[in-house]
């Protein structure tokens with residue numbers, strides 16, 4: 001499994017400092033959902049369950065759907081420095097001409 005297993009209660013009791021893998025993953029899903037960037041209705045459905053309940057109640061089908069979704073967003077590299085961009089930076093990447101957090105800041 002390439003995503004963290006958690007409940008909404010886990011998410012709500014985490015420190016909100018952006019350092020948690022759970023928070024990073026949840027924000028990634030929330031962002032894709034908000035911007036309607038899912039390729040398949042099954043992804044949308046699995047995302048709705050994650051946003052409501054965390055990942056701990058996903059069915060095995062939904063789990064596979066999310067794994068495939070994550071792999072589409074894994075291994076994406078910054079256009080400038082070529083470093084792999086983490087899931088939390090994917091939303092940023094789209095607004096930043098494909099530049100990572102660091103390269104995007106340099107040019108501004």
Ligand SMILES: [Zn+2]
Nearest residue numbers: 078081100103
């Ligand atoms: Zn970069």
